Amino acid sequence: DGAVPAAAKGSWAPFLKSIASFNGDLASLTAPPFILSSTSLTEYSGYWAEHPEIFVAPAQEKDPQKRALLVLKWFLTTLKQQYSSRNEKLGSEKKPLNPFLGELFLGKWKDPTGKIGETQLISEQVSHHPPVTAYAILNEKHGVKLEGYNGQKASFSRGTISVRQVGHAKYHLKEFDEDYLITLPSLHIEGIVYGAPYVELNKSSTIISSTGYVAQIDYSGKGWITGKKNTFCATLKKEGSKDILYTIDGQWSDGFVIKEGKTKKELETYNAKTTEITPLYIAPIEEQDPLESRRAWAKVQESINTGDLETTGTEKSKIENEQRELRKKEKEEGREWERRYFTRVMDDPVFTRLAESCEIVAEEGKTDGIWVFDEKKFAQVVEKARTGGEAKAEVVNTAA
Numbered sequence: 001d002g003a004v005p006a007a008a009k010g011s012w013a014p015f016l017k018s019i020a021s022f023n024g025d026l027a028s029l030t031a032p033p034f035i036l037s038s039t040s041l042t043e044y045s046g047y048w049a050e051h052p053e054i055f056v057a058p059a060q061e062k063d064p065q066k067r068a069l070l071v072l073k074w075f076l077t078t079l080k081q082q083y084s085s086r087n088e089k090l091g092s093e094k095k096p097l098n099p100f101l102g103e104l105f106l107g108k109w110k111d112p113t114g115k116i117g118e119t120q121l122i123s124e125q126v127s128h129h130p131p132v133t134a135y136a137i138l139n140e141k142h143g144v145k146l147e148g149y150n151g152q153k154a155s156f157s158r159g160t161i162s163v164r165q166v167g168h169a170k171y172h173l174k175e176f177d178e179d180y181l182i183t184l185p186s187l188h189i190e191g192i193v194y195g196a197p198y199v200e201l202n203k204s205s206t207i208i209s210s211t212g213y214v215a216q217i218d219y220s221g222k223g224w225i226t227g228k229k230n231t232f233c234a235t236l237k238k239e240g241s242k243d244i245l246y247t248i249d250g251q252w253s254d255g256f257v258i259k260e261g262k263t264k265k266e267l268e269t270y271n272a273k274t275t276e277i278t279p280l281y282i283a284p285i286e287e288q289d290p291l292e293s294r295r296a297w298a299k300v301q302e303s304i305n306t307g308d309l310e311t312t313g314t315e316k317s318k319i320e321n322e323q324r325e326l327r328k329k330e331k332e333e334g335r336e337w338e339r340r341y342f343t344r345v346m347d348d349p350v351f352t353r354l355a356e357s358c359e360i361v362a363e364e365g366k367t368d369g370i371w372v373f374d375e376k377k378f379a380q381v382v383e384k385a386r387t388g389g390e391a392k393a394e395v396v397n398t399a400a
């Protein structure tokens, strides 16, 4: 059963107390030691493309309707890693490290076959209060670019933590000059009182394409029709039409079936458990920029993994104090921290046009702008790395 391990019982009470006065800021949760993960939240951006071949598949499909289906399929294949990979690997959902402002996580999925080409991950903590992670995933060979950002608005009630995700993802196909706006599902954390938290997705999310296709994904937890957890049903339609072109049903943590809308003919079955994950290549720590997660958090990660709470505390405080000093200095000099790859804009025409079709996302975009990948900044960073400028081999050690 999911009962709290006896040894950890002692650390449970402070957690439940902190959760009772939960103020919505997930980072303020004093999660018990066995729940602390040594992974920084900036690394979660990598969950969007752990199957690079599926990520670039739409770029190779000439038919726009089939392309829209392949983008929906790719999105659905990311859910298992996004929302249940900690359970698989670590036994339960964990509390990630809360990234500092400017923290970077850079990596690439290499391609030995030469058919997919290299796929690059750039993830940057663009805001600390509230925490917001922006990311870009780039595949030059197929002209595929994913950019997005996310933050969390959390609340606690009836033993579960509910999280509304702020932000969105935008998938771009260069060859067809096509865009897909992806809204982020709400979630809640179940199993907290048993000490075995896991994510369940709520309600629905949408993918709107500039070619006029709309995908609607409806999530449900246990106790819905099938009683199985992590179930969903998705439909793909042409905007303004009632005809369902395709349906996709299944469990995002297990697998799903793609069917033709009218005839219900089975077109494809996807098995999330047997599809290989491509490992992300990260530069060795000594070659990393000081702002890169695994270098900056190295001592904290080491002490979390060895269960040395004392050192975890002191090393975390060092980073937090450094950050406070930086913010103080910026305030005195009347400047803001320079984001390295992303810029906040008040109006992104692609986002605005596509968001009109789904009210949720439009709201955020209007109020405090949206974070976009800044190609100019990116080019400067690449140039600096090439000419050996003061910035290190930022993009990712291309020699490796």
Ligand SMILES: CCC(=O)OC[C@H](C)CC[C@H]1O[C@H]2C[C@H]3[C@@H]4CC=C5C[C@@H](O)CC[C@]5(C)[C@H]4CC[C@]3(C)[C@H]2[C@@H]1C
Binding pocket: 015, 026, 027, 029, 031, 032, 035, 044, 045, 047, 082, 083, 093, 094, 095, 096, 150, 152, 161, 163, 165, 189, 192, 195, 196, 197, 199
């Ligand atoms: C045992 C009970 C306990 O200690 O409660 C702490 C729990 C682990 C609950 C709080 C944390 O749960 C984690 C789950 C994290 C989300 C997982 C996946 C994603 C998708 C990704 O694309 C964006 C980030 C997001 C939404 C994570 C955000 C942070 C979450 C909610 C962690 C909570 C701090």
